[in-house]
Amino acid sequence: MEPKSFAIVCLCLIAVAFGSVMADVSHIAPEALENPVTDVCLSCICEASSGCDASLRCNGDVCGMFRITWAYWADAGKPVQQGDSPDSQNAYPNCANEPYCAARTVQGYMRKFGQDCNGDGTIDCFDHAIIHKLGGYNCKNQVPIVYQTKVDECIQRKAAEYGVARQ
Numbered sequence: 001m002e003p004k005s006f007a008i009v010c011l012c013l014i015a016v017a018f019g020s021v022m023a024d025v026s027h028i029a030p031e032a033l034e035n036p037v038t039d040v041c042l043s044c045i046c047e048a049s050s051g052c053d054a055s056l057r058c059n060g061d062v063c064g065m066f067r068i069t070w071a072y073w074a075d076a077g078k079p080v081q082q083g084d085s086p087d088s089q090n091a092y093p094n095c096a097n098e099p100y101c102a103a104r105t106v107q108g109y110m111r112k113f114g115q116d117c118n119g120d121g122t123i124d125c126f127d128h129a130i131i132h133k134l135g136g137y138n139c140k141n142q143v144p145i146v147y148q149t150k151v152d153e154c155i156q157r158k159a160a161e162y163g164v165a166r167q
Helices: 005-027 031-035 039-050 071-076 091-096 099-113 124-134 145-162
Strands: none
Touching: 039 099, 039 124, 039 145, 071 091, 071 099, 091 099, 099 124, 124 145
C-alpha cells in the first residue's frame, strides 16, 4: 500500500472511531450532563448529611444543610447567588447556606468528580452520595455506616413513593 493510501485509510479509521465514541454519548440527555444528580438523589444526600435542616449555617469548616466545605465549593466552580461575586468574602457561606445554590454546588462537584465508586458499572445516586461524603479522590474508601444507611433508606423510601427501582 502506498504511503498516501495508508494515510487515507488511517484517517478514515480515526473518523470512524471518533464517530462511534460520539455515538456512545449522544443518547445522554444534555441536562443529565449539566445536572448529573437527580432531585431525588439530592434530597437523599441532604437528608443523610444534615436531616435536610435548612436552618443550619456554618459550623466549623462546613456550611448549610449539605455540610459543604470551602474546598468542595471551590472544586464545584464557586457557584454564587445572583448579584454575588465568587471572589467576595461571603460568597462561599452565602451559597452553601442557601438551598438552591448549595444544590448547584453539589451538581458542579459531581460534574467534576462523578465516577463509579462502588464498581457496579454505573454512576448513580449511591456513587454521588459516596463522593459527596468522602470527596472525589476518596470515593473507593469505606463510607461511614450511619451515613450510608441514611442514604440507602432514603433511596428505598423515595423509590417506593415514586414507583422506581433506582435513582
